[in-house]
Amino acid sequence: xxxxxxxxxxxxxxxxxxxxxxxxxxxxxxxxxxxxxxxxxxxxxxxxxxxxxxxxxxxxxxxxxxxxxxxxxxxxxxxxxxxxxxxxxxxxxxxxxxxxxxxxxxxxxxxxxxxxxxxxxxxxxxxxxxxxxxxxxxxxxxxxxxxxxxxxxxxxxxxxxxxxxxxxxx
Numbered sequence: 001x002x003x004x005x006x007x008x009x010x011x012x013x014x015x016x017x018x019x020x021x022x023x024x025x026x027x028x029x030x031x032x033x034x035x036x037x038x039x040x041x042x043x044x045x046x047x048x049x050x051x052x053x054x055x056x057x058x059x060x061x062x063x064x065x066x067x068x069x070x071x072x073x074x075x076x077x078x079x080x081x082x083x084x085x086x087x088x089x090x091x092x093x094x095x096x097x098x099x100x101x102x103x104x105x106x107x108x109x110x111x112x113x114x115x116x117x118x119x120x121x122x123x124x125x126x127x128x129x130x131x132x133x134x135x136x137x138x139x140x141x142x143x144x145x146x147x148x149x150x151x152x153x154x155x156x157x158x159x160x161x162x163x164x165x166x167x168x169x170x
Contacts, residue, residue: 013085016055019078037064041159056161095134095158101151
């Protein structure tokens with residue numbers, strides 16, 4: 001994402017490996033709060049090693065320089081490593097679940113829209129559908145914008161998760 005008119009990235013993705021211990025997320029959130037740093041998106045989950053969790057934090061660098069955010073995070077005792085992921089060097093995904101009110105006349109339209117975006121209908125009611133889409137954040141934005149033409153009853157997005165793209169040897 002960019003700030004209007006400046007062409008420079010406003011949001012940066014940090015992948016933070018932390019010890020999987022009670023209170024770590026609270027310490028990270030407290031650090032951001034105390035320093036006045038803004039979190040655009042935060043996703044946390046255990047890794048394949050039960051001793052660690054990975055935080056994917058999308059930070060707003062208008063609230064503080066990226067280097068300052070990284071330095072402050074690095075001071076936390078439970079932080080194992082921090083990687084900055086450039087969008088062109090990362091695989092990013094986000095999940096959206098949305099419940100949409102739909103009458104019989106428009107049900108086919110919404111199902112077709114879901115198919116175009118490679119989403120899924122995950123729950124069906126007499127006048128509502130719950131749909132799911134997992135894709136890159138821009139595609140999720142587009143999907144949400146098009147769903148806005150219908151009555152969205154509830155919507156939840158997970159926030160971004162990201163890993164570095166794999167590199168191939170020449």
